[in-house]
Structures are given as C-alpha cells and as structure tokens.
Amino acid sequence: MKLPADLPAGAASRADRGLAIRLRRRAAEVVALSEFFAVYGSLINFAGLNALLALSLYVPLSAGQLSLGNAAFAGIGAYVSALLTMRLNVPFPMSVAAGGCLAAAVAMAIGAPVLRIKGIFLAMATLAFGEVVRICAVNLSITGGAEGLIGIPNKTTAVMIYGALAATAYFLTALRWSQTGWSFASIREDETAAMVMGINTTRYKNVAFILGAFIAGIAGGLYAHLNFIITPAEFGFSAEVQLLIYNIVGGTRSVFGPIVGALILTAIPEALRAAGVTAGPLRLGVNGLILLLVILYLPNGLSSLFAKKR
C-alpha cells in the first residue's frame, strides 16, 4: 500500500488501521463464504443439476407429452460420458457433449414409434424404456453392473452446472416465443386443432422429446463427473418421478417453474436438517406436503404465484 507523500504520519496510521479492519472483515466474509460452500457446495451443485434435469422434462411436458424416460436419458449421458473419459481419455467437455448427443439419438430412435401413443400410455411406454436402460446398465459388463462405474474423474464445477442451467434457460425462453414454442403450446392445448392449423404435430412432438433427452444427457454427464461413482439405481423410477414432482411443484407454464421447483425441493430437506429436524422421513414428508398443497391450490405451480394476474 502506497501512501501519498504529503500526508502527516498520524493520518497514515489512521488510514492503515481503517484498512486493516476492512481487510479483516473481508477475510472473515471470504472464510464464511468458503465455509458455507464447503458445507453446502454439494447441495448447491445437486440443486443446479436437479434444476437442469427438471428442465429436460419440462420440454416434452410443454408440448403435452408426459415422458417418464428422462432419468434414463440422463443415465445414458452419464454412462457414455464417464466411459469416454475413463476408457478413451476423451476431453471432459467433449465426452459430456457426446453423452448428450447419444441420449438425443436414442430419443430419436424410440420417439417415432412411442410418440404415436398418448397420455398415460406414453408415460407407461417411456417408463418401460427407462427400465430397459436400467436393466441394461445392471447386466452389461462395460457399465460395471449393479455396482456401477467407480473412479470417474471429478471435473464438474458449480460454474459449469450453473452455466449450463443459465444457457438452457435462455435457450428455452427464446424457444418458448418462437414458432417451435408456439407449436409445442398448441399441441399441448389441443392436438387436433394444432394439426389443422398446419402444425406437423408428429415432428414437433419428436423435437420436444429429443431436445429433452439431449438436456437430460448433458445433465447426466455433468452428474457423473461430479460424483466419482454412478450406479444404475440412481437413474430409475424414483429419480424419474422426482423430476416430474419438480415440474408439478414449480409449474410448467414458464421455464422458471421447473427451476424453482427443483431448487426449493432440493434445498428444503437440507434447510430442515440445519434447523434441527433430523428425522429423514419427516424431511421428505415436508416435500410431500408441498406437492399436495400445490396440486390442491396452485394447479399451475409455484411459479404462478409470481406471474402477473390477468
């Protein structure tokens, strides 16, 4: 620290003391922040990943397609990218991108037959697909069986997760007000009316399905490189339902609904733990209660609380 030469000595020491106090305060803040991150870093990361996964399901939901296969697409992305980095030393960004692309390719292959069916039957078919993926992961030797893949290099950072989340949210917002987004919304509202308006419903349903799978695949790749270990069970039915709950609680009328839903529902159990509620079932019960209240009183989700009243 350089002081101006013409300052009297007393003034200099006073300035020094002031600076020292400020520095100490700042250091305390940094320590507090880094302690906070050390304690809650993994929570912050997982909340971001859950939000990204919730968005991956939001895309088909916004086109009226109830898909229960997105956890499986995340699993495909996770396994593919983990295997590429571990076995072939593919650079991390490329392996994550490859995981997303492969998930999208699988979605393209199964979308054509599966998207011909509607509503609850589509949900069942995609659920069955998810089980097929899980069973494949359990039984193949390359995926490490039921024990999963161990020793995935830790490369994912919070910045990457939230960068991906921000980019996805921006893209989906632009998409919402584009021709594609209007087509999704039209199909969701009334598929027959959408058809006679000139919307190629088959094509747009497939686009939504594939785009959702791609986002899920990316999220899966990021998850694998955050976690050291991935197992087939993590991408099963309960993970899938969890994504659906994020969307229901947050609401699917805007891009921010699923993000809000995922962040809140991931944070609440931890917040309750910090508040001294240590019984696990109780903490999950609070999430269940929130889901119930939202279904009963906010059919368009928590995000409708912030939407302007018409």
Place this chain on the structure above:
Amino acid sequence: MISGMLLEFEKISRSFGGVRALSGVSFGVQAATIHGLIGPNGSGKTTLMNVVSGLSGADAGRLLFDGRPIHRLRPHRIAALGVARTFQNIRLFSGMSCLENVIAGQHLMGARPLFQRLFRLRSANLAEMKSLADARACLSKAGIAGRESAPAGSLSYGERRRLEIARAMALKPRLLLLDEPIAGMRLREIEEMESLFRSLVASGVTILLIEHNMPFVMRLCHSITVLHFGETVMTGTPGEVAEHPEVIEAYLGGKGERNEG
C-alpha cells in the same frame, strides 16, 4: 377440372365399421363463393369436412383442391395449401388468451424463427410487430378486438365461435371450412358474421359452410349441397334447393317446416 372450381369431390366414400358415413359424394365448390352444406344430423356433413381437412381419410374417391389431389395428405399439409377450419364443438386453446390463440394460428406464416429470436436480431422484432398487428386485425375482423387478453376459456359461447374464426383467418386461408359457425349466436352477432363472411368472399376466400339455420344459409350461400344418409341429394342455388321435392321431404320436413337440428 371444371374451371373456377377450388374444391372438387369425386365419388368420396367413407365408412366407420359397418356405417357408411359417406357414399360416392360428388360436387364442386366454386372459387370465391360461399357453398352451404346442409342435411339432417348424421347425414355426413362433418365427416365430409374432416375428409377435406385431412382428419379423416377417404376410403374411396378423389378430392381435388385447386386441381391437386389432397385426399392422401396429412392435415398439416392440407392446411399449408391454404385450408383452415373451425369445429362444431369449438376447439380453442383455452389456457391461452384470445390474442395468443390467434398468434398460435399464425404458425404457417413463419414469423417467429428460433434462430432470430435466439440472437435477438432486429428482424425478429419487426416480424413480431407485424404478426402482432395481423393477429389484432383478425380479432377485430371477427368482432372481439376488446377481448384480446381475456383467457379463451372465459369467453361467452358466441365469442368462442368468433375467436375460432379469427384463429382460422390467421392462416390467411384460400378455403375456409366453417362447421356451424353461428350456432348459439344472438341475432346481432349473426348479422355481423354474415357481413364478415361476405367481405371474406369479396377478398377472394372460398367458404364451405355447415349450418342448420336455414334462413341464414338461404340468404348467404351462392350454392348449396344437400346430403342425406351420406349421399348427395342435389347441388344447386338456394332457389333450386328450396324447390326440390326430395329436399323438402328429407330435410325441411314434409310440410315445409324448419327442422331444428
């Protein structure tokens, strides 16, 4: 192809299980006219409209639009040729506002490419402004300009029908299929619709219309086709149709009374 025919049915047949909804229906719709489709309930009018818009395939026969066979095309391809429609049991996007319904109906206008929106190009804004102005014009032509931001689900019955017509007009159709467009409307609304349809036809649009309100049909239509049990009884001017004994027997009722449908 007979000159001036925009739409030609050639022996169109359609069965549902054992029921022959349409058998060998043949007639033509002159360009820039209003063509009425009348007949008792279950005579196949809506099925015929579904065949035109591609929602229901024809088992046999040919359907020509502007000289081009369209009976094997999927609905969105037919719409792309310039065919728009409304539904008897109104199919609005009830979760959207009135303006949003019409905006959704502008799909084929291609005003909102993703790429432009993603990079916030100036052209995206200009195209957006233009299509918004178009959408507002459709609403005001249909007489519901004041309800722009009202949710479609909150409209009255007559307003819903008008909104559906506004949404169909957003496609800038050459052929407009209207399935009972004035059902449930009040007299003043009917008069407004009448002048709307006349002005559309004056601007070159062709209208194929199903309607049970006989005075309205007789007043408005240039030509009328009568269907009965899936067969064409006759096609002719309103005057000819009103005179035809079989029509009076089949549709208007034995003593010439109006049949409520």
